[in-house]
Amino acid sequence: MEINWNTYNPGAFYDELISSPGHARKSGKILAQYLSSLKSEDLQQRKTAAELAIKAMGISFTVYSEAGNIDREWPFDIIPRIITETQWQKTSQGLEQRLRALNCFIDDIYNEQKILKDKVVPAELIAKSVNFRKECVGMKPLHGVWAHICGTDLIRDTNGQFYVLEDNLRVPSGVSYMLENRKVTKRVFPELFENYNIQPITDYPSQLFDMLAAISPRPGDYPEVVVLTPGIYNSAYFEHSYLAQRMGAELVEGGDLVVEADDCVYMRTIDGLSRVDVIYRRIDDLFLDPEAFNPDSALGVPGLMRAWLKGNVALANAPGAGVADDKVIYTYVPAMIKYYLGEEPLIENVPSYLCVDEKQCQYVLENLDKLVVKPANESGGYGMLMGPQASKKERAEFALKIKANPRNYMAQPLIALSTAPVIGEKNAEPRHIDLRPFILQGRETYVTPGGLTRVAMVKGSYIVNSSQGGGSKDTWIVSEGGDE
């Protein structure tokens, strides 16, 4: 297999490397030339090298299935994706702006609820939200920040413009794969790093640690930061362990922690109990504390909410932060930015229709064949309807679900996602991609340069989730090539 850009045709989509058959975008010229200069065996060898590296480094994720959980090697395409610094700068600012507004919103919702009183966001949306935690009302976390780590999904349309598809404020995952992808690319294409100025991303674990340390309730001492994982059978266990390792933090499971009579959290060590200050928790709200939430949870720590509400331990993200991670609340984020920050949104939302609004719901039901309908609170691409690709029967069934519970659904036109080349059978082939950058907010904010690019490996598919056969690419923010 050799790559021939003359027969590579992205069609009507915005391809991020090749603008039209045979023509690379300015920023991608060196990459495209380099790739097409590689002999078939050479290309195959690099592909194999990447697979071996992933296997040897043990980069894996777990797929849940009825036959049991399978640990799979991380799917990775060796051709990097290029985004120019100029394009990225505004996007990155927009992401920070968005997270700041979202945190103002969450803090407001659990305290004064000004935005509801001013009728900018309908109060009934919160009343019916499954992610609203009444236990958190009145809580004031440090710096007013509830969502400390956010993974925002971005897509690009046929003009290459970035849109926000959704904000993940509960336990967003993928950042370890972003870091490992870069490591693999360095092993596979070391030559390319000579010709490009690529923004390094290795800083993330330190940034994460600094942010977590900054929310410690005992700022004087060196804070004890831990990562709380549901355990080795969780699909993101690799990442939990990876981040703990890179931060030099303990990776703990629920059974390792205990809340004592002083309402402080301790971990069980070989030296006895030892105080914990900050918990980067990778467990959903409802499993955090069997005393406060799901009493059957074996993953959580009894009394954890008590300790948090007393201010004796910091939780990132804070319980209840998911109230803003809801595909219906999402549609109000541009309004929040204006309301709290008095600024214009720097990145736009994908136009959306809310089924809770009668008129908009009517439109959605009449245009199901043109729309993507999403439930408010699912993640991983589950429970949604891809209208244009669905059968008549599927659409009819889905219409019933929407009518039964309109609050739970929103719809968006199918955006023609941008594409990037992946290594195919005979030539490079265009596949749809999205981007998940990670944004941190503690005392300060930080955005990863680039993020995790996810690829729908099936031709024509828009489903990028790794749990559903998606792949990934290394993402480069490069300083060359201003315009495109």
Added chain:
Amino acid sequence: MLSRVAERIYWLGRYLERAENTARLLTVYSNLLLDLPRGARVGWHTLVDITGNQEGFREKHKETDERSVNRFLISDQTNYSSIISSISLARENARTTREIIPTEAWEQINNLYLFTRDNMGKATARGTRHQLLQDIIAHCQQITGLLAGAMSHNSGYNFLRIARSLERADMTTRIVDVGSLTLVPSLMNPGLSIEPASRPYSNMIWMSVLHSLSAYQMYRQHVLDRVNGEDVVTFLLQDTQFPRSVQHCLSILQSCLEYLPDNDATKRQVSATQKYVQDANIPELLESGLLEYIDDLQIEIGNIHANIADTWFLPVVNEQQQSA
């Protein structure tokens, strides 16, 4: 260090050492049996006895022949004492302590697992088996070296060394056990009715016992006399310098305990076991009672493990059971 992590690192150490020891044992055995006369009763079944899973073996195999024993001990994933099981459990414990052990060590352990899994077909044929076992041993040694050179010699490393020493001591007692079987005349082929001391095969067995512990050369330097049961058992139990002798393993273990908190009970238990080994009158035991003595020694070693678990590991009942 978290109690749960200490426990996993400890099991990582034990399983890694167990995999290596089992590979050594199989290598030497293969060589030995080539030299023994056809009728000798020290056959392949002895290996199943040493590793202690006779029941599991009988459930699956009618014949204790070379093929079935090797497959059972190398590549049978349902046998908890097989090499592949030990390696896969070592890997699982490494995978769950990845944030503690050096990244390269995890990569090496993962590689060892992938290598063994992909080469299991080589376990049955004599020609390929030898190389497979050598590769596994070399790989284990490499990991041990990497951990020594790349991991801070902190509590985690202490647990690794404790685990390794205990597993080694345990394996040495099992191997001495096998050697001593040759002293019971009824176990040898009645056709070879020669006196124990002059039995040529008895010496050969003791020699192979030494080889299986990489002890032959050190023994020759140390003992000077020709290989004989009494000196070999003394060397393997009581020598203070040979790294696989029970006495040496116990003193390493004792020195690692110094660095851990709340070590009183465990230190007392180790001292008691050390004394038990030191005070053993080997010539007398060889006359009678060695098998019983070894049984008691293994119980002592089991008690050390119980003390370690009680003192430092999580007192959680539903924690995944690992076999001691």
